[in-house]
Amino acid sequence: MSYTNILCETRGPVGILILNRPERRNALSTEVMREVVHALEQWEADDAIGAIVLMGNDKAFAAGADIQEMQNQSFANLYLQDFPEGRGGAWTRVSAIRKPIIAAVSGYALGGGCELAMACDFIIAADNAKFGQPEIMVGTMPGAGGTQRLTRLIGKSKAMEMCLTGRFVDANEAERAGLVSRIVPLADLKEEAIRTATKIASLSRPSVMMIKDAVKAADELPLTEGLKVERRSFQATFALEDQKEGMAAFLEKREPRFKNR
Ligand code: CO8
Numbered sequence: 001m002s003y004t005n006i007l008c009e010t011r012g013p014v015g016i017l018i019l020n021r022p023e024r025r026n027a028l029s030t031e032v033m034r035e036v037v038h039a040l041e042q043w044e045a046d047d048a049i050g051a052i053v054l055m056g057n058d059k060a061f062a063a064g065a066d067i068q069e070m071q072n073q074s075f076a077n078l079y080l081q082d083f084p085e086g087r088g089g090a091w092t093r094v095s096a097i098r099k100p101i102i103a104a105v106s107g108y109a110l111g112g113g114c115e116l117a118m119a120c121d122f123i124i125a126a127d128n129a130k131f132g133q134p135e136i137m138v139g140t141m142p143g144a145g146g147t148q149r150l151t152r153l154i155g156k157s158k159a160m161e162m163c164l165t166g167r168f169v170d171a172n173e174a175e176r177a178g179l180v181s182r183i184v185p186l187a188d189l190k191e192e193a194i195r196t197a198t199k200i201a202s203l204s205r206p207s208v209m210m211i212k213d214a215v216k217a218a219d220e221l222p223l224t225e226g227l228k229v230e231r232r233s234f235q236a237t238f239a240l241e242d243q244k245e246g247m248a249a250f251l252e253k254r255e256p257r258f259k260n261r
Contacts, residue, residue, distance in 0.1 A: 064111025
């Protein structure tokens with residue numbers, strides 16, 4: 001499939017997906033999301049790829065769903081498709097990717113753009129990043145996790161204020177609130193995200209994927225159940241050659257050679 005709205009590159013074991021619709025501030029049309037899902041699923045199936053970076057351009061990660069495309073949608077149509085999730089829908093498929101995805105956010109991450117960043121595993125923000133859920137300003141509301149993931153990440157008070165007023169928060173406020181893992185200078189964003197993804201991709205892939213699963217379970221399960229998922233996965237890592245190698249390498253004071261099994 002050739003893409004018109006995204007650019008894809010690889011750097012060693014890292015897939016780099018760049019949203020590339022700058023004239024619309026990377027607004028997430030159906031077509032953009034179709035291409036995003038296609039690229040992510042290609043990398044998911046590619047043994048050579050161990051982690052993914054999802055980014056936009058300096059001005060915008062993504063300014064939300066495509067308002068032009070959505071404007072004349074009907075309730076019946078959205079309901080019947082269960083937009084934007086739906087069975088086999090784009091957002092469900094992004095959330096189902098099992099390899100780690102880092103969102104590298106510069107510029108605006110608004111509405112569906114903020115929701116897409118939050119659907120990734122963690123966010124590294126450039127110092128010019130601005131996050132917001134401004135759907136209320138166009139008479140609607142977040143529909144792809146803005147009221148749910150944002151509230152879990154930053155708590156009710158700030159999430160409620162952002163969703164009710166549409167106020168943007170800058171990178172510093174987002175970091176203080178726990179929305180982003182850290183802030184880097186804009187000029188360093190891409191390289192820093194790739195460096196981080198390369199580090200993750202160099203580690204034991206099954207253990208990495210079990211960690212992703214277990215951390216995601218913390219959002220979805222009561223504590224006792226989540227702790228059980230963690231414990232079972234921890235125990236399962238002892239069936240891996242990588243665990244034996246990792247611990248042997250530590251004790252022998254050498255670098256481990258992981259084989260992803
Ligand atoms: N949809 C469609 N077009 C857009 C969008 C968008 N979300 N955002 C920007 N554009 C277009 C503008 O209309 C403009 O087009 P034109 O050149 O033809 O006039 C072009 O991009 C450039 O935009 P601006 O001139 O406004 O650029 P600025 O740098 O001055 O401002 C902003 C950038 C602040 C990002 C501003 O464009 C803006 O406020 N955009 C809208 C943000 C917004 O309201 N987002 C929420 C949308 S609703 C939503 O996301 C619901 C989510 C539901 C589920 C998710 C499904 C994907």
